[in-house]
Amino acid sequence: MKLIAAGVAACAIALGVVLPASSAAADACPTRMLFEVGGMGDPQGNVFNAGNAELPPGVEATKVVYPAEIFPLAPKTLDDSNAEGRATMDRLVREFHASCPGSRITITGFSQGALVAGDTLGNLSKDNRIPHDLINGVLYSDARRVGVNGGPGGIMTNLPTFLPGITMGGPRTFGDIPVVSLCNQNDGICHSENLLTNLLGFANGIQGYFSGAHSAYDFRPVTHNGSANTVFPQPPLIPYGPPLPLPIPTLWELFNGKPAAAGAMNTYRSVVSAVLPQATKDRLDEFPGLAS
Template structure:
């Protein structure tokens, strides 16, 4: 059955058609998968999709997966995420309408984790689908909430500077079981406050370019909820943050475009000398620290 039947179920749900024949062959669990930047068809899940056990299906969510003004991207992050949210929400609701007793796993990677996490946030406590039927698995989530005051995702750390790349801060999941998986060097989901730990922030930028934003993605194997930070040797040597109660730039400057722009330009200039040369030359590909 797998994705082919999932497509039939989704199409039936979107058309408002109840299909008893399809319902009789429902998977016991459906995994909804959202890829990251430049992965509009969630190909990052292909390896594990090929080995899913009987009774577990998957549905890939197609969307633009774009972050303009990233070079060559036609669609802004905000519009791309909104497109993904709408598509994922329709697909999940259609499947639940056809297979109301089946469990649902919503998973996203990177930009796809924004999409998946925002849908999980909206579904939590809504009553539209019972919370005990839903779980989430997010990899490299830019909106990941920091634990015990530790670093969260970059969208909770830096303020909005570029139109169309809105930093929306953290969000919760209520009673839903959601597992956040994040590499320690991945500056997308583990972004140190640059005011209190500039070298730690630089390490996250370096890690993003040097492979630490990659994950062993297998949402069917993940259980429970909570936050997992995978320890790694740093790319840029750094220590603990200054023991000062200084808020993040997001908390200080978001909504004040001039101060936000000046602050982000200052962080970009300050980390340049400590980054590996290959990373320094690619900062124009890091849209959260715009070069101009």
């Protein structure tokens, strides 16, 4: 097809005919473009490289490069880093759609990148500059994942904002844009039990984060379509049962945006620390949202 188009263009030039620019541009467009964002410490989105090596014909990938940092583990705060990522993602997506208005767009991210990708999807769902039937999302370990049937959601739906530069944004939705959200049960970033009704379950999410559950995903977003909010069952690393059958709100619901948030989190951080193995306790400052 490209050879035919090239031949037509050559003949047109020889005859002095000017072809519409859109014809040549459309011929060069993929049927689907993946916009990929990596997690903390992966500004180039290398976590998606294996999947990109297997992309089917007509599907291409664009890496959304951003700082991928979280203070105090790196110079930039999570909020500043993510703001840069969202701005870059929004620009790249809109530029691509302007050039290839008929192509599908998949927005995908892992961990911190899932925040960037998910927030971008949420913003796109609120306007119609890009038709929603051309957009879908695939999120791996989204800290703002909504819990299923009242179950645990992401940690940013569970803990309040208490550290400068790390805004716990709460749950978010995507309107009519289909999004697949994937989460491992032991991954405390996307599956965070209510600390007030299931302390051991909350601690298990921290233990799982440091024991590999956070990165154990199959990063092949091209294979995921439709809408799904999936938690993959895993045997707990810290034994825990169902939450207390009491209507106790999460700490996010109780304290987010209130001056008492920092004091409350200092108290509950000590409570959680007491039930963790020493090796995990020593690394608690590395768990996003729990630094002291």
